[in-house]
Amino acid sequence: MDPHGGHYLNKDAVLSPLGAARMCQLLLGCTIMALVSHGAGYSASYGTFCMFVWCFCFAVTLVVFTLDITRLHNCMPISWDNFTVAFAMLATLMYITASVVYPVYFLQVEWPDEEWEVQIYRIAVTVCSSICCFPYGVEVFLTQAKPGAVVGYMATVSGLLKVVQAFVACIIFGALANDSEYNNYIATQYCVVVYSLCFSITVIVIVLTVSGRTSALRFPFDRFVVVYTFFAMILYLSTALIWPIFSFDKKYGTTTRPEDCPRGECPWDSKLVVAVFTSVNLILYFVDLLYSQRIRFISSSAA
Template sequence: MPVIVLEARDFTSPLFLVRTLEVLTSCTTFSIVASLEPSELHKNVSIHNHTNTFQLFSMFTWCFFFTITLLIHILSVIQFHSLIPISWKNLTMTVAVLGALMCFSASLVFPWIVMDHQRLSPSSVTAAVAAFLTFIAYSSESYILQTQTHEQRGYMGSVPGLLKIVQLWGGCQVIPLVMEVVCGSSSKVHCWQQSVSCVSYGICILMSLVILVVILGDFAGRCLLPFDRFLAVFSLTGVLFYVVVTVICFTKILQMQDPSVKTENVNLVIMETVLAIITLLAYTVDLAFSIKLLCDRT
């Protein structure tokens, strides 16, 4: 089968240009960050572990989305995506929106936590600017895809689809936070609370990935339950788990009023609480859409 390449005018389309920008900025960002010397990052021992964890989180974000965007870009150029057994419109929308959210988090985490504000270097500042440009690039692609018709956007371009991307983003964000809180906590009460939180986060992330695989693989017709009921059960389960997590987070904030508790841990718990609330709202609104869909069909 001959390989079909885009026409010349397609190489100047907004979508082609913005994906090229995504590849260039993400590659530039993780390349600069990887070349930074330890002296250009935090040298304070008390936050050294935080620096390593969040630096790895940021590096993974930029490397992952650079790789998957490059593959999407190449497949789009050679028009080979029609041979892949994946819903292409849902895949591109998911990568664009999730990439915007993840790169937004990385562009905040890296300058705020990883960089040494007392000893800023040109390389670290350049990396922070490149990280922000990466977020802008993915946001631009999300906007371009959102301006397409509903058929071109697919399910992930609808409000329930976007809410599911926010849910997956929220679950991914709490992973480094929970790791740091668990490592910095020696209380048996906190360990029990973190165990419940980890299980809740893990189940919700797993459910999000299952839903994503079903949608991208067009497996909705093969589900044991009708797909709309399956989504409703998924949303309800997420709401219940995140209600538990949010209560635990507020409980930990109250327990951390003790002056002996490290300030860094308090800040991390507050960040976890904010993310839990945002994700809980996403699940709640998604549940409302699912219930409305069920009622309309009955």
């Protein structure tokens, strides 16, 4: 008991729906790492990425759960609510990606009799990884902004979209690095500059919010976010037009996938991934802009 009559440990961190979701995350994360280490295995860059996702999410979740139950997060110089909802959103996206990547590269439709046990382990890993997406999604649902509630920016739809935009940009960077031949034309290099610029500013917005430093800025943070989102949407609109032209138009590239392209190392595949996720981020920034404008309208009306 503390001097004011309260408990040192936070029972709600365990007994609440949020606590239950985090314990499920830890249980499933531990199970996945045990299965991979014991029999499923991993290799190459794709397997390393999946293992990193599972270990990283488990480690951060364990830290979050420990700090929450001991109330030590009050001693940290960050906005705790903004940090936890941003991480839960990121972990959901990372688990979804790993749950798709791992079976694509490690599960086989047919396998030799001597490998059946390994494949069973890999099926179990895929199932557990897919299930673990839901506890993280539940945490996002439980901690996101509710009507009439006063919450941090990252708990709003706009804040959550910032995490998704940054994650999608990381997928684009991964495809660019995988022999996408973006150096062939100045136009495609311009697209890379746009991706890098928007990703950097989005990360800065997230870091400032999580660190609780937005109030120290000399300009209105909410207005800056809206203006930035508008320009980011315009820039992504330009890349959504330029990248496909210089990647798939027969004057600059090939309209169909070459038959001799190896799986996972084909520039055409990388270009297609960049084109698809460029359109995805364009839609995300557009939705973000609409929601940000709605927030400003409500706030100014309330004022």
